[in-house]
Amino acid sequence: MSRIAIFSDVHGNLPALKTILADLDVRKPDQVYCLGDLVDFAPWPNEVIELLRSSRIPCIMGNHDERIAFNHPVIPLKKHSEDETRARIQAVDHTRDTITPGNKDFLSKLPQKIRLTFTQQERELALLLVHGSTRSNEEYIYENHNEADLYDMMEQENADILVMGHTHQSYIRNIKTGEASVKLALNCGSVGRSKEGESMATYLLLDIGTTTLTVEIIKLPYPVEETAEAIMTSGIPDFYANFLLLQR
Template sequence: MRIALFSDIHANLPALEAVLADMDQQNLDAIYCLGDLVGYCTWPNEVVAEIRKRKIPTIAGNYDEGVGLASPNCGCAYKSDMEKDLGQQSIDYTNHVVTEETRQYLRMLPRHLRLTFMDDSKQENKIEVLLVHGSPRKINEYLFEDRPDKSFLHMFAEAGADILFFGHTHKPYHRAIAYEQEGQTRYRHAINIGSVGKPKDGDPRAGYVIVELTPESNLTQLNSIKVEFIRVDYDVEKAAQAVEASPLPNEFATMLRTA
């Protein structure tokens, strides 16, 4: 079973189109989107239309929630007054340009999806997968890579999850966290799938993840759950110049170019 997951498109249609074209070449069994379809770039309606056309199961991000509710607040965390001002311009612009059809779609997106994988001949191979945008607790909680193991394991236990896929920070990583159960070492997996349309890890290419599960995949064998981070080139200049030609702040164009 080969599953692709992507997140944080942020109205960047050229990046989304490049990622979907790459996925079309990957022999995938399923595709999931973890939200934040809109904000920061100029194609919110077109991005939503493409996701809907392909019938990709999608959950809400904090930006989708804000725009879906026609709120002036995206639920983002800002480190400075300048960042806050730029963010306000982004959500004001997005609220102005989205159609009512787009807004209704965003408003009705589910907040999480749960998947259960199990080999019926091997009950011990049951794997619970949870898809969220920020965290199982809050749609806009940031789960950074340096979060302590103990905190992650507590979150997994509360959520009843063995594999947690999430986005929101725009910085991809995979952490396999060991724990003991009935005298056996097992692993839970925290996987941040990065960002399609607004990376923040120094690589401006669009990003997504492919996870591969087989009948042999289990929680006791560290490498039996395979996670591959994919980066895709796209026309960054097209997106950046569209921002510069719009009422959006030019700073967003610079962010696209430099990640």
């Protein structure tokens, strides 16, 4: 049996990350992975990066990590209001102003994907870890995404299980051809900025046996007020503190 923990989208929220890591200390998975977006929206980008580095947790490059690492501009999203767009730019600028050169360099070297393989029922089971999708770390793959497109993406990558973040919304979805479930698409949600109606630190736990596979979405309470207060006393707009507090 192999136990794999996967989380994503910490977004500088150190108290939420510490909550996840404390839970992992109890559950003791065999492997732990992070799907990126370590920075922006909360005031601990350096502390988050340094904690993950010291914990030796492999990470991939989220779109926010890439933007900070390579000084990409903020492109407004159609789904955001003018107020959120302004807040987003200010939050990203705060990270640009505070991140250390060493941590910025660390972000620039993160991979886009991680592939894992396991032997199950005398066949190879392939897991592919990405931030957004197999095509881009900025593509949103929600639970209602076209099933045929998801199947094609996974076929092209020779993946039996696709694990994603980016949407901040966790789910477990069977991908079928006919009546048979042949693949599994998973989203591990967000550690630091959940968009599931409650401010919980969320991650995914997979137990892979020789004949069995179980997936569990873990949601944990964390000191939201601590994060909100730190945002309000930093250069990050209160928009992000209010978002967390309104979801409690």
